[in-house]
Amino acid sequence: MIELDDGCRVFVQNTALRLASLENSQRIMNGRPVNPDEIYFRCQPKLEATVPQWDWLSESQFIGTGRRAPDGVYLSFHRVL
Template sequence: MTRHSSLKELPAALQTLEAEPIFVLRLSVKPIIVVGETPAANRRIGVVVSGSVEGEKISASVLEGSSDLLAVRSDGSTTLDARLILKTDDDVHISMTYYGIRQMSDEVKKRMDKGQEVDPASYYFRIAPTFEAPQGKYQWLNNILAVGVGHRLSTGPVYSVFEIK
């Protein structure tokens, strides 16, 4: 075997990823707070006022006080660093953190900034959530790797979140 083996030479389990949907996350965000240019990036802050998590194994509200630190980089992409507090329908609190990236063409950005509807397939918007849940019904969240596909609406983002199997 050479140093750089091809993917096809690996066991089948290493050739693909399987994902299973776990929930849809919707966030309602106050108007963005613009900090402006900093040494690191053009910093913006999204304060989450509410939201919802809807899935087969979990339903929850997103509590006020959650936030998303946005950094618009010199290449035009935006990185996300969010901290959410979830309260399940059966009163369990779960911490959800996600990092992500959103990249779009100038044309898509202009349309979005004008409040026009854009096709979610016309830009890249992905997150990588992690969770901290107490022992019990939701502790399975502590031991999964999740990814999400997002879409930015005028009221805030919506994400489809999947567990990587």
Template sequence: MPDAAFDALPPALRTLQTRPLFVMRLQVKPLQVVGPQRRIGVVPGGTFDGERLRGEVLDSGVDWQTVSADAVTGLDVRLVLKTHDGALIAMTYQGRRHGPPAVLARLAKGEAVDPTEYYFRIHGGFETTAEPYAWLNGVVAVGTGHRLPEGPVYSLFEVL
């Protein structure tokens, strides 16, 4: 019965379609623990690679994390991407990461954990004045994350 509401919609509004944008791998320094609910992660670099754009993440990123009482980590990230041809793109994203306490403890220890054992999703957008990438200014991106000991890896998709 819950899907009945979707049946009345035009076909274009019944599903969400995406197109691969890029895979991004971030390096992170040890978290700065400001308190039980606030952690700050500094991102000194990384890479991104996709069909339409690729390059490096510049040493200027920061991730302000909040940890709720139910152990859901909220992400609020700002990065600067530099494409292979020198264009600068500001990227912001927010997200959520959570899972069973034992899995989160393994992640906190720096262990490699199968991404199917926890939830890690993001959404974000871009800003640039570089003409070849101006199309990004109108894009909403969604992604799935995977936390490795050296930093997160994201698969990002353009929402069509």
């Protein structure tokens, strides 16, 4: 679940594929930074908003990329037109 600036909550169901070498996987598990160019991290989020003005989120297809950092996971979603 994410909350938008206007207070609308959006449910996110995200299917992802992340591929990393054993060395990089161990670095991630130990909380150490990894060069994101060395990790394949792609996703396909399905979004569902709680208010009508954001219905287009449920009616659109998205793809995304991600990176894992020591302080969290960062995702970027892109709408497919």
